[in-house]
Amino acid sequence: MEGPAGDSVCGKWRNGCGLYRDKLKDIFSWELLKTIAMGQVLSLLICGTAGSCQYLADAGVETPMLQSFLNYALLLLTYTLALCTHKGDASFLKVLRTKWWKYLVMGLADVEANYTVVKAYQFTTLTSIQLLDCFVIPVLMVLSWIFLKTRYRPVHFVAVMVCLVGVGAMVGADIISGRDQGSTSDVVLGDGLVLLSSVLYAVSNLCQEHTVKNLSRVEFLGMMGLFGTLISGVQLAALEINAVKAIKWDLYICMLFAVYALCMYALYSFMPVVVKLTSATAVNLSLLTADLFSLFCGLLLFNYKFSVLYIISFVIIMMGFIMFNAIPTYSALHGAAAQEAADPRPDHASDRLLAADGDARRTETGEAFTFL
DSSP states (O other): OOOHHHHHHHHHHHHHHHTTOOOHHHTHHHHHHHHHHHHHHHHHHEEEEEEEHHHHHHHOOOOOOHHHHHHHHHIIIIIIHHTTTGGGGGSSSHHHHHHHHHHHHHHHHHHHHHHHHHHHTSSSBBHHHHHHHHHHHHHHHHHHHIIOOOOOHHHHHHHHHHHHHHHHHHHHHHHHHTTTOBOOOOOHHHHHHHHHHHHHHHHHHHHHHHHHHSSSSHHHHHHHHHHHHHHHHHHHHHHHHHHHHTTTOHHHHHHHHHHHHHHHHHHHHHHHHHHHHHHHHHHHHGGGHEEEEEEEHHHHOOOOOOOOOHHHHHHHHHHHHHHHHSOEEEEHHHHHHHHHHTTTOHHHHHHHHHHHHHHHHHHHHGGGOOOO
């Protein structure tokens, strides 16, 4: 297509995809490189938890709730105590009195997400878990669209598809290498548990993004430590007390528990920093490489068979991650606020007052159903 019409169509396409007037040096900025590096640090921390879990399983220790409890207890001893030193509206008692049910839902979603995905390994295969675990990304995008008013451009959807292609290559490499581990005792139940954990992770990550971007990281981690410790402690006493008693404690086992707890604590502490700079969706895209880091460690520690598809999948996932973060998303809430602030005309004052009154009434009627 040539002429003005062709230029108009191309211009609309570039604008819609978020590529309008963007230069290569602007895309590969220091901020993007920092985001990539921090995302891979998170993946390495997950790799540390996976490796310690594998060694614990080899030693006959299968206590996922005890391991989660140790992480939440560390958050309680640090961030919850730090939150207790805050005063005013951000004080511990004020937050607990006004938002306790929101953080209870968030803590419950996070604890059960961790538990259900571990239980899934007893019923389905590693391949199913790796594929279905990606369900967290579209669920999170939908929730962000509804609650956080995040607006994605076509390039973001393309980037997600590229990352999922990379996951497909990784799963293919697992099958070729004979790493289709896990159980097939009840595949339907196992796959259902993975999908449930993905939804719960999406809810937890959505709450995390809202809290760290609008309130504070200390408040999020402090309340997560409080309610996570309570919920996992009750579940530990109910489900794993016999398994804990059966553990043959020695220095080796204690060190494995310590490595797992410290890696999880570092992951929970560092993840809100990355989420605040990017988004929960972008962080989950970066975490897709965690399985690959675990595989690379497995080549050295567990004698896994190497496949060139692992390298290809890593490159594809990183390409998708760069595409997603190169173009910023748009928030309809922030856009509306900026437009209102930029419109000083007095004839619109009454319209804004009416709109504010309508919003207040909708807030009163819908408060019981709003988590954010």
